[in-house]
Amino acid sequence: MxxxxxxxxxxxxxxxxxxxxxxxxxxxxxxxxxxxxxxxxxxxxxxxxxxxxxxxxxxxxxxxxxxxxxxxxxxxxxxxxxxxxxxxxxxxxxxxxxxxxxxxxxxxxxxxxxxxxxxxxxHAQPPGQAGQSPERLQFAGWTLDLTARHLQSPEQLVVMLSGAEFRLLKIFLEHPNRVLNRDQLLNLTQGRDADPFDRSIDIQISRLRQKLGEDARSPQIIKTVRNGGYVLAVAVRAEGAQ
Missing domain, CATH: 3.40.50.2300 (Response regulator)
Incomplete structure (x- = not known):
């Protein structure tokens, strides 16, 4: 029980x-x-x-x-x-x-x-299974530390993320090169469907791009797919415990 x-x-x-x-x-x-x-x-x-x-x-x-x-x-x-x-x-x-x-x-x-x-x-990941997951995810020179819950730049600088930003980036890194629409992103990060007027995902992505040093007019890591959603357009490598 x-x-x-x-x-x-x-x-x-x-x-x-x-x-x-x-x-x-x-x-x-x-x-x-x-x-x-x-x-x-x-x-x-x-x-x-x-x-x-x-x-x-x-x-x-x-x-x-x-x-x-x-x-x-x-x-x-x-x-x-x-x-x-x-x-x-x-x-x-x-x-x-x-x-x-x-x-x-x-x-x-x-x-x-x-x-x-x-x-x-x-509760999705029981404590006893924590060692079966990677500790870090690397992409485009950046590293997301899943234990410390922060981002590390190619220059080895620590970039702090809000809880919402961390969950969103982690979802993208777990689904590289896959187009995710707003409904999917809200469901995966918050467990609910999108409200037609809810733009929280768009704002979080904009702030993530800023922290990743992306050009807002031509982002290369998290790209916008017209009438589709967003896609992490770089390769991801897992490090640490598996």
């Missing part, structure tokens, strides 16, 4: 915290709640948590700040709750390292589906 996952709900709205805690508990999870960043850190110190549901608008440190600080020390999955009419907040949340986002108001069952999807991805 799989262990029961522990979910931490961080939201300053007591009614929302109570509603979500009851709903998740009724669906087989152990739910904890915190009203702000200080309470979140205290819970994390005292209790093992498997996933955080983090509201963007919090008193004190907001959700973006908390997510950035969390990512500096942990890869714990985070689902960000954002305002429906603020697409930039959603994009920034992913850039800060959130694994997914959900605009308010939302149906609790949709959040449940997102939680299950993110947890499936985080």
């Amino acid at each position: 799989e262990p029961i996952s522990r979910i931490l709900i961080v939201d300053d709205d007591r009614e929302i915290r109570s509603l979500l805690a009851d709903y998740l508990s009724n669906n087989g999870y152990v739910a904890h709640s915190a009203e702000n960043g200080n309470a979140m850190w205290k819970t994390l110190e005292e209790t093992p948590i498997d996933l955080i549901v983090l509201d963007l608008n919090l008193p004190g440190d907001d959700g973006l700040t908390l997510c950035r600080k969390l990512r500096a020390k942990s890869q714990m999955p985070v689902i960000m709750l954002t305002a429906r009419n603020e697409p930039l907040d959603r994009i920034l949340g992913l850039e800060m390292g959130a694994d997914d986002y959900l605009p308010k108001p939302f149906e609790p069952r949709e959040l449940l589906a997102r939680i299950r999807s993110v947890l499936r991805r985080s």
